[in-house]
Amino acid sequence: MSSVAGDLTAQQPERPPRRGRLTGLRDAHPGALISAAGLAVVVAGLACTLVWALLGADTTYWPVWVWIGGGAPVAAAAAVRVSWRIPAGPARWASAHAGVGAVAATLLACIWLLTGGGFWLAWVLFGMGLALSVHALLAFADRLPPRPREKVLSARVDELVRTRRAALDEQAIALARIERDLHDGAQARLVALSLALGRAEQRLGEDHDAAPLVRDARREATAAIAELRDLARGIAPPMLQERGLVAAVEALAHRSSVAVDVRGALPDRLPPSTERAAYFVVAESLTNVAKHAPDARATVSLFASDGALWVEVADDGPGGADPAGTGLLGLRSRVEALDGRLTVTDLDPTGTRVRAELPCAS
Structure with missing residues (x-):
């Protein structure tokens, strides 16, 4: 009986709060x-x-x-x-x-x-x-002078921005450490394995039954080295870690299949998270140019002003880039994670411009 009464009590709707004369x-x-x-x-x-x-x-x-x-x-x-x-x-x-x-x-x-x-x-x-x-x-x-609550909220926002930036920088440093470990560890062992298989293949000659197996193993090791090298470069490009953003972008331009002109200079090294985001903005943009406008010419501009890093990649191709594309959406997420902005615009008369603004104040 008591359990039924309890259930009935629990099912009763709550009374609305009393409204005073001045509530309305x-x-x-x-x-x-x-x-x-x-x-x-x-x-x-x-x-x-x-x-x-x-x-x-x-x-x-x-x-x-x-x-x-x-x-x-x-x-x-x-x-x-x-x-x-x-x-x-x-x-x-x-x-x-x-x-x-x-x-x-x-x-x-x-x-x-x-x-x-x-x-x-x-x-x-x-x-x-x-x-x-x-x-x-x-x-x-x-x-x-802000009110006490506004002062507390402002201080909290500043603290969250500072700690998030520190976490992103620590993540970038950790990724760079993983890249070095892959390069000095697994990649080096695979290179040694590939060389050993090559020597074994030469000694066995074409007449030995095991020669095709050794040859296939060496090819697989070479493919694994290439995949591992691409993976490490995607995690943290060695050039970016060792020589900075401008040198890494110039290396990208040199490897690109389209003509690229790099402009700008940065006086000092930037926070690791900012450099990584800027590098991948340039890398993805040049990849899109090579894919959709292989005959175009691209210009990469880098400059810092008022606590922000500006990255711009413009080309003279046919234009019509889709801002909702997978690659550009990934770039936008990467940039916005740093409180930055990414815009994609068509140029007049032809061409596309990808511009990123990344906070870089220390």
Whole structure:
């Protein structure tokens, strides 16, 4: 009996949370709140004007104050609301400052007219303009002190970016170590085996029954060496590790079946993960040129600026590269893993350009 009661209790739907009187107002859309406030100001202003007229007053002094007092905050809120539709950045701050400043200046001008004028308004407008200008400069320069939660989140994001970059660099170093181990270990043993099989084949001669078997074994060893060499080069090209990105790209250009012109120079070695990503962008792009435009000429440009490495491979082929191709999708994933960007565009009149931007700040 108790188990049945427990099951019935578990099947009962949860009660919705109690909604206070201000819950609906808190959850309302900001635009709807501003519209409701504007409507309330209009109703209050019309009511005040009507009552003032029914009382037989010969002046509209106090109704005007009602209109101004209610309309100013609604207008300021609307100005900020419109500004926040603009994407985050200096344009949003400029729009917000201009809107709030215009509302405040209009309010002060109305007060100045209603109170009989005077020189004091100029000083108020000057102070308001100075305050808004200082705030705008701080906002544009990103110098406003962040709130505690924003400060914690910003520090966390910085830490994640730093640790991820360190992990990627450690991965690149580990891959380079694997390449060296393959080169100095398994590949060297296979080369020695191939040489030994070659000597055995020569001693046996063509008349021996085992000669064909030794010959096939030597061919298999040679094929295994080639596959292992290609695998090691794909993991971490030796030229890239020993001499840097520019030398490795020049080696790629020399081996390519199309004419390639390499431009640019890098003053220092870059982080290992950045160099690997840049190398494979060039390698895949030149492979695509050789595959789809074998008669074209390619240009590879490398340069670093403002904490970023720019890699560009352009050709004068027929164009029409598919950004959704398997090779380019793999490059985009490799570049975006470093918070970089990869774009593929057709050139005018013909040709294709692959451009990668890779963060390289240490």
